Amino acid sequence: MLFRSLARPTRREPISLPSLVLLGVLLLVIGYPLLLLAGMAFNVGDAQALVPTQLGFANFVRLLRHLEWVRNTLLVSAAGSVIGTALAVVLAWILYRTSVPGRALLELLVTIPYPIGPLVGALAWSELASPRGGLINSLFHALTGSHASLVNVYSVPGIVFVMALFETPVAFLMIGAAMRRMDPTLEECSAVMGAGRLATALRVTVPLMAPAILSAWLFLFISMMGAFAIPTILGANSRFYVATTAIYMLFEGYPPQYPLAAAVGLVLIVFAAAAVWFYTRALRGKSYAVVGGRTYKPRLIDMGRWTPVLLAVVYAYILVALVLPLGTLVIASLQRNSNLTFSAASWTLHNYRYVLFEFPTTRQAVVNSLLLGVGTGTAGTALAFILAWVIHRSRGSGRFALEQLAMLPQSLPRLIFAAALLWMILALPLKLYGTLFAVLIAYIIVFLPLAYRSITGVVVQLDRSLEEAGRVLGGSWLAVMRTITLPLLSPGLLAAWVLLFMISVREVSASIFLAGPGAQVLGPAIFNFWDSGGLPQVSALVVVQTIIIFAALIVIRAVSKKGVAL
Amino acid sequence: MLMHEAGADTKEDSMPERRVFIRVTNLEASYHGKPAVRGISFDVGEGEQLSLLGPSGCGKTTTLRCIAGLEKPTAGEIAIDGRIVYSAEHNIDVPSERRMLSMVFQSYAIWPHMTVFENVAYGLRVRRTHAEAVRARVTEVLRMVGMESYIDQPATNLSGGQQQRVALARSYASLPKALLLDEPLSNLDARLRVHMRQELKRLQRESRITNLYVTHDQEEAMALSDRIIVMRDGLIEQVGRPLEIYDTPRSRFVADFIGAANILAGHALEHRPSGATLSVGGARLACAPREDMPIPDADGNYLAAVRTVYPELRRERGDGADNWWPGTVRERILLGDIVNYVLEWPGGTLRVHGFPHTLFCEGESVWVHIPAGRAILIDADGD
Numbered sequence: 001m002l003f004r005s006l007a008r009p010t011r012r013e014p015i016s017l018p019s020l021v022l023l024g025v026l027l028l029v030i031g032y033p034l035l036l037l038a039g040m041a042f043n044v045g046d047a048q049a050l051v052p053t054q055l056g057f058a059n060f061v062r063l064l065r066h067l068e069w070v071r072n073t074l075l076v077s078a079a080g081s082v083i084g085t086a087l088a089v090v091l092a093w094i095l096y097r098t099s100v101p102g103r104a105l106l107e108l109l110v111t112i113p114y115p116i117g118p119l120v121g122a123l124a125w126s127e128l129a130s131p132r133g134g135l136i137n138s139l140f141h142a143l144t145g146s147h148a149s150l151v152n153v154y155s156v157p158g159i160v161f162v163m164a165l166f167e168t169p170v171a172f173l174m175i176g177a178a179m180r181r182m183d184p185t186l187e188e189c190s191a192v193m194g195a196g197r198l199a200t201a202l203r204v205t206v207p208l209m210a211p212a213i214l215s216a217w218l219f220l221f222i223s224m225m226g227a228f229a230i231p232t233i234l235g236a237n238s239r240f241y242v243a244t245t246a247i248y249m250l251f252e253g254y255p256p257q258y259p260l261a262a263a264v265g266l267v268l269i270v271f272a273a274a275a276v277w278f279y280t281r282a283l284r285g286k287s288y289a290v291v292g293g294r295t296y297k298p299r300l301i302d303m304g305r306w307t308p309v310l311l312a313v314v315y316a317y318i319l320v321a322l323v324l325p326l327g328t329l330v331i332a333s334l335q336r337n338s339n340l341t342f343s344a345a346s347w348t349l350h351n352y353r354y355v356l357f358e359f360p361t362t363r364q365a366v367v368n369s370l371l372l373g374v375g376t377g378t379a380g381t382a383l384a385f386i387l388a389w390v391i392h393r394s395r396g397s398g399r400f401a402l403e404q405l406a407m408l409p410q411s412l413p414r415l416i417f418a419a420a421l422l423w424m425i426l427a428l429p430l431k432l433y434g435t436l437f438a439v440l441i442a443y444i445i446v447f448l449p450l451a452y453r454s455i456t457g458v459v460v461q462l463d464r465s466l467e468e469a470g471r472v473l474g475g476s477w478l479a480v481m482r483t484i485t486l487p488l489l490s491p492g493l494l495a496a497w498v499l500l501f502m503i504s505v506r507e508v509s510a511s512i513f514l515a516g517p518g519a520q521v522l523g524p525a526i527f528n529f530w531d532s533g534g535l536p537q538v539s540a541l542v543v544v545q546t547i548i549i550f551a552a553l554i555v556i557r558a559v560s561k562k563g564v565a566l
Numbered sequence: 567m568l569m570h571e572a573g574a575d576t577k578e579d580s581m582p583e584r585r586v587f588i589r590v591t592n593l594e595a596s597y598h599g600k601p602a603v604r605g606i607s608f609d610v611g612e613g614e615q616l617s618l619l620g621p622s623g624c625g626k627t628t629t630l631r632c633i634a635g636l637e638k639p640t641a642g643e644i645a646i647d648g649r650i651v652y653s654a655e656h657n658i659d660v661p662s663e664r665r666m667l668s669m670v671f672q673s674y675a676i677w678p679h680m681t682v683f684e685n686v687a688y689g690l691r692v693r694r695t696h697a698e699a700v701r702a703r704v705t706e707v708l709r710m711v712g713m714e715s716y717i718d719q720p721a722t723n724l725s726g727g728q729q730q731r732v733a734l735a736r737s738y739a740s741l742p743k744a745l746l747l748d749e750p751l752s753n754l755d756a757r758l759r760v761h762m763r764q765e766l767k768r769l770q771r772e773s774r775i776t777n778l779y780v781t782h783d784q785e786e787a788m789a790l791s792d793r794i795i796v797m798r799d800g801l802i803e804q805v806g807r808p809l810e811i812y813d814t815p816r817s818r819f820v821a822d823f824i825g826a827a828n829i830l831a832g833h834a835l836e837h838r839p840s841g842a843t844l845s846v847g848g849a850r851l852a853c854a855p856r857e858d859m860p861i862p863d864a865d866g867n868y869l870a871a872v873r874t875v876y877p878e879l880r881r882e883r884g885d886g887a888d889n890w891w892p893g894t895v896r897e898r899i900l901l902g903d904i905v906n907y908v909l910e911w912p913g914g915t916l917r918v919h920g921f922p923h924t925l926f927c928e929g930e931s932v933w934v935h936i937p938a939g940r941a942i943l944i945d946a947d948g949d
């Protein structure tokens with residue numbers, strides 16, 4: 001299990017009404033799409049029907065001819081998640097356990113690539129390191145006169161590299177949180193016992209962090225299995241297909257081949273489930289509370305003459321994951337055409353005027369994404385709060401199931417789940433397809449685990465007696481909620497709200513199938529724009545999106561000095 | 567604040583001459599510019615059991631961590647076994663792992679991802695000891711602390727007292743040059759604490775390893791140490807053998823912190839090398855000799871400490887001219903093993919420990935005697 005904040009219930013109690021209602025709703029929006037997906041995968045009848053007309057294994061047999069989709073997915077996710085996690089361990093150790101200077105700022109900079117997102121990363125890196133015309137290769141040619149290319153991001157290593165870069169911050173936050181909660185005397189004791197710094201890190205720190213490291217790895221692995229933007233943008237040239245790009249192709253082809261897409265999706269979900277199983281097994285017997293509730297202020301290790309080396313590692317990461325990508329895109333967005341030149345005549349602001357005012361599609365997308373961000377933030381926070389409240393503050397059975405169900409989307413590759421959500425939207429008799437509302441529903445469900453996780457942290461910390469004191473003094477349930485509970489929780493709720501806002505503004509995978517003419521959204525709009533060429537304008541749109549995210553980041557820093565728990 | 571050296575008055579007892587093993591000179595340490603240790607010097611002899619005793623926040627842990635190399639001092643010098651491991655002046659700072667020490671932490675710091683065996687073997691393994699030798703040594707030290715049957719248990723299955731024993735075994739296993747202990751017993755309940763105190767004493771005797779022990783519990787310090795360093799506010803207040811500190815506290819702080827004492831204030835009637843006499847209320851109190859006159863309190867009065875166990879209570883006046891007074895028992899509290907009295911005497915009120923073999927009643931008139939050697943002139947705490 002990816003997440004468990006409750007003990008398994010031991011005694012049977014009757015299920016409460018709120019739990020029942022929530023269970024019903026979650027089963028509808030999470031269970032039903034999965035059911036549709038499974039049915040579709042076995043549908044060998046009418047390929048356009050949402051409910052199978054005839055069952056069989058033909059789709060899986062067809063899939064046998066495309067096994068490289070699954071193989072490629074597993075390859076890039078496994079490599080990317082291992083590299084990303086390792087990088088996160090190194091960065092977290094440097095920034096949380098050693099006394100390198102400027103840690104507060106570096107910590108912030110290291111986390112920014114996450115909200116900026118993989119789509120931006122892929123676009124920027126294709127600009128930087130494409131074999132022909134990439135900035136780095138051009139520079140190399142200019143300097144050496146050679147015509148060989150130095151780097152090629154349109155390759156498997158390139159895809160793995162960019163994926164790892166942009167997922168590292170999540171793992172960094174998860175592992176960093178655990179490192180900060182570790183009892184520092186466990187390390188100090190090792191030093192006094194004669195172990196050097198490296199030996200202490202390898203024999204004590206890393207093993208103690210194993211549960212956190214493993215859970216970060218799992219998160220990355222599943223998230224990379226569902227990654228869409230990076231493999232599509234970087235793999236298109238070399239016709240390197242992973243499951244998500246295959247599913248996208250099957251959807252976009254005419255006629256769409258839903259059953260084969262569903263079969264691919266189902267196979268990946270099985271692999272994701274296997275990863276979860278492996279994770280649970282590996283953690284068995286490791287549930288020691290190294291990281292108790294108490295927060296220590298650990299003594300930071302002075303690495304002496306190694307400090308510059310460690311700093312160089314952090315700077316290098318910030319350079320390749322933040323400075324270079326954003327810098328390239330800002331420059332590209334100010335150019336008249338796709339070939340970056342630095343002559344005075346090539347600079348212009350026209351692209352911004354174009355995407356913000358002249359071109360209706362992108363103008364709409366910016367406005368819609370802001371609306372969606374606000375909507376997802378508000379509705380997602382509210383739903384997660386209600387769930388957290390019912391699960392942690394009420395009695396009755398069913399709460400364990402509720403929590404597992406709420407966290408389930410985290411174990412599903414994002415794009416595949418998005419496909420299932422599309423089928424649900426189509427199957428529901430509400431005519432939601434093509435509206436912004438459909439995208440909103442998808443976002444709320446897809447980001448529910450994240451919202452629930454961050455709000456549960458806040459709810460659990462709130463001492464029950466503070467509310468009870470209010471009740472004893474005669475406040476009604478509602479009055480206590482309004483005057484005591486919500487004010488105490490508000491910083492945590494606001495932080496969750498901003499987090500949801502940011503990631504909805506930059507999301508692609510969850511909305512690529514649902515956004516369309518009636519509902520333009522930034523992420524898919526950027527992607528489609530890229531698909532049809534026009535790099536300067538795409539870059540301008542990306543910069544706009546990034547500015548929105550930066551504004552949200554500033555708010556989140558102001559709200560919670562410590563950053564957000566993911 | 568004055569610093570006192572034990573030096574002069576230790577010769578009366580037969581303390582073996584020890585080689586200096588740890589030497590701390592003018593050590594200073596601070597956290598974020600706020601001083602925690604403000605310039606202390608002391609030696610620990612080879613094989614000696616030395617305690618750092620003092621109230622919470624006086625800098626004991628900081629001192630110990632500086633010696634272990636876990637905290638970086640701001641000034642001073644530390645030498646272990648003749649080798650300088652820290653010197654601000656010469657810019658020397660040997661890292662923890664090369665100081666060949668061992669430490670027992672207040673939280674035990676048992677590694678939860680290892681078994682008992684792996685915990686205890688750690689120090690040997692990182693020093694690349696042969697596997698068979700490791701096994702033998704681990705078994706030996708676990709037997710020493712009575713934990714050999716837990717050798718293959720995961721460390722998370724242990725109770726507090728058992729973790730404590732494993733922590734001790736672990737620190738003994740690698741045959742360190744010296745053992746540093748930071749309040750190792752403070753997380754145990756009272757009964758277990760007394761038991762473990764005796765165990766520790768036994769281990770010390772068996773291993774003869776140099777021990778530097780930090781505690782705020784005077785009983786522990788008394789029971790476990792050859793010498794005690796009493797600290798206050800980052801400075802050393804007094805150094806001495808346990809009984810010496812108990813019998814002849816140098817200051818009001820030490821007299822109050824260790825044991826129970828009456829603090830009597832009066833102006834000095836005379837001060838000669840053979841002793842001083844204070845006028846305490848209506849009583850002339852002859853005190854034990856002290857070379858220098860102590861620091862008087864804010865009112866110009868001198869202070870004498872009288873341990874509550876030393877005054878004698880009689881029904882008749884005893885022999886000797888000095889320090890006998892008539893008094894009245896105001897209060898009697900029978901505690902079982904001992905009896906607490908509050909007396910009224912010409913000097914005011916006096917608390918006295920008696921024993922149940924001779925009981926006095928409340929209101930009874932008695933004679934009270936304070937042996938001159940038991941009235942100790944002490945420094946008032948000026949600050």
Ligand SMILES: Nc1ncnc2c1ncn2[C@@H]1O[C@H](COP(=O)(O)OP(=O)(O)OP(=O)(O)O)[C@@H](O)[C@H]1O
Pocket residue numbers: 597598601602620621622623624625626627628629782
């Ligand atoms: N990590 C730290 N950061 C800041 N100040 C500290 C830190 N550790 C100790 N101090 C301060 O330094 C002073 C000395 O602390 P130290 O821990 O050495 O005291 P102690 O004698 O061991 O007390 P205790 O008996 O409570 O353990 C105290 O005023 C304490 O507040």
Ligand SMILES: [Mg+2]
Pocket residue numbers: 626627628748
């Ligand atoms: Mg301490």
